[in-house]
Amino acid sequence: MPKNFKVINIHPTKKLKGTKSKLLENKKIVVGVTSSIAAIETPKLMRELIRHGAEVYCIITEETKKIIGKDALTFGCGNEVMEEITGNIEHVALYDECDAMIIYPATANIISKIALNIADNIVNTTAMMFLEKKPLFIVPAMHENMLNAIKEHIEKLKSKENVYFISPKMEEEKAKVASIEDVVGFVIEKIGNKMDKKVLILNGGTAEFIDKVRVISNLSSGKTGVALAEAFCREGFDVEVINALGLTPPYYIKTHKVLTAEEMLNKALEIGKDADIIISCAAISDYKPESTSDKKISSENEELTIKLKRNPKVLEELRKEFKDKIIIGFKAEYGIEEEELIKKAKDRMKKYGLDMIIANDLSKHYFGDDYNEVIAISKDNTIKKIKGKKSEIAKEIVSMVKKLIIPRRCQ
Template sequence: MHPTKLLKGTKSKLLEGKKILVAVTSSIAAIESPKLMRELIRHGAEVYCIVTEEVKKIIGKDALKFGCGNDVYEEITGDIEHIFLYNECDCLLIYPATANIISKINLGIADNIVNTTFLMFFGNKPVFIVPAMHENMLKSIERHIDELKNKDNVYIVSPRFEEGKAKVASVEEIVGFIIEKIGNDLKRERNRVLILNGGTVEFIDKVRVITNLSSGKMGVALAEAFCKEGFYVEVITAMGLEPPYYIKNHRVLTAKEMLNKAIELAKDFDIIISSAAISDFTVESFEGKLSSEEEPILKLKRNPKVLEELRKAYKDKIIIGFKAEYNLNEEDLINKAKERLNKYNLNMIIANDLSKHYFGDDYTEVYIITKDDVEKVSGSKKEVAEKIVEKVVGLVKS
């Protein structure tokens, strides 16, 4: 087995079972193609590669084989590669697509393995075209691009314009687009997870806020770990780190917005996890902008408890909370967490002491608490998130 295969599904199962043919043509952007192919593999895809003859002046076949983990084809032989690859693969991705190849495929010219294979896919299976060339050249072939984008199952991934050049879209943008068009619809599967993440803010006036220092790292680590295990994941993020491009994210600011969005979305999810640092208090805010010469007195009032409201609204869902305290001994920390677990009828709660690992730390020490068990776990947030996911899987199966 080629070592590249070990990457398969290490980020998600969104492309599991999909076979993608990457056609590399002779733009300098071809040097990014191994990175692109490996990113597709990380989401579960099997990747094949074909190249035009000129590509070998820019990047070697060994580098491309390193990227996809399969043999790289550069010509059509008695093995009729264009037919074999069409039958084998779910879609064709031309990356990068030069002015020459775009013009030829639109005119139906078949004089190399790439445009010949395109004709097999054209009108039958999805084709993704990622242009890369000088801006002047792009304008010159605009007719071909416009005609292609109006064809069924042909998608043009728009370039980014820099320094007078139409540069290929980012690897993340391309992979995200392919996931959107042909990825596995995990929304239809059970075990859908909604994660509340980051630190909420409360407005003092129209420009000033009260907030906290939550980094959002734990919620993102959880989102990635659940996605890797094949769960469908969405995140509601206030302030702090956002999830990676392949996980849907909803932006909010205040605790009220967080609660409203969670209540709205949770009906479509089986598991709700609140790792967010949600403001306990809101401010009776001032209109406009306070003068810096004033010494205002802020009047605070309590926000609704998000976990409590979620449990009222969704009595049968798995709901998991976090409880952060500061400088408590182990017994008191666990007892406080259990109080919240029982008060809101949670399925699980994760407790931590911020005096040991403060907001933003890459490492943490937590207690994973259910009604029947307490387990202490420490390590990087990635490692701890993976352990939490393992525990949640146990809950789902029980």
């Protein structure tokens, strides 16, 4: 052993825990791996589960080792990989300790054996322990002909309580294993934690129709809203996003798609009833065409005059409807002095009764930039200048929002 060699007591995988969310925090999940070529994706699956807070254990069939080595799977889960049942009765211990089991990938052989109550290896024996007792997620991967051949077994298992099949992707006559995002998203949906505080984020750029194909819009990228959604998730908030044009939030964040300012407002009024905090960082259209053509306007016209009318102010309507919720707005200006920017932001905060406002000058960092400079102002007149990556700014904003929550709990 080299002189300066240090023994690693904690597997580096543990550093990943909860880096995306706390949706699976304190959940223990056993992943059973069988001998499909899709097994090479299993380390990625296990690491994604860990990023949402789960503790992951891995069991494999003997044949699986022909596809993927144990070291790769240990790398994925950070725990010792088990391949047989010993005097430690691993199948019982895993059932007692774990909240759910995922078989990824699941071959025709393993699915059929579970359906027929055959327990001749550690994976199907452990599955028998979970069957109809705790959630068992089965993720098939095989040739289409084999999938068709075991339909009877699949239907039998689907009829059982707490058994969930995650459908494969049918390509090139193959039932290819579902994506990691689909699997983890489904697992979160079924066994994920229910968070205490709910945040609703309005994000992206809205668009207003001129005719059936043309719109008036803006260049909002949606990056700020997505960064905020991710940051709140990491802090254990229940996050929903109403998203117009621009970047879409990741799969584990519930997202509602809208396009116009009216749709944005109506959806916010609907979902906002259950939210504790509402944040509007969307670039919402101030105006819309007074009339909209019900067909495509001819491009042969020499001139086209469009008369605009005001849209309702979303922040104003939200405050009218939700008098006791924490509401946070954004104020974007272009090419003005900092003092004037702060004044305009404070005026808007007072006008709409906001708890906080985030102001920025678009002449410094325009739409779509990964960096920004903002001034965050709270209703207690706390003013904080924040600059850097939008992900870093989002983290600072979350910290400020958390301080707003504490006084309300004491009221």
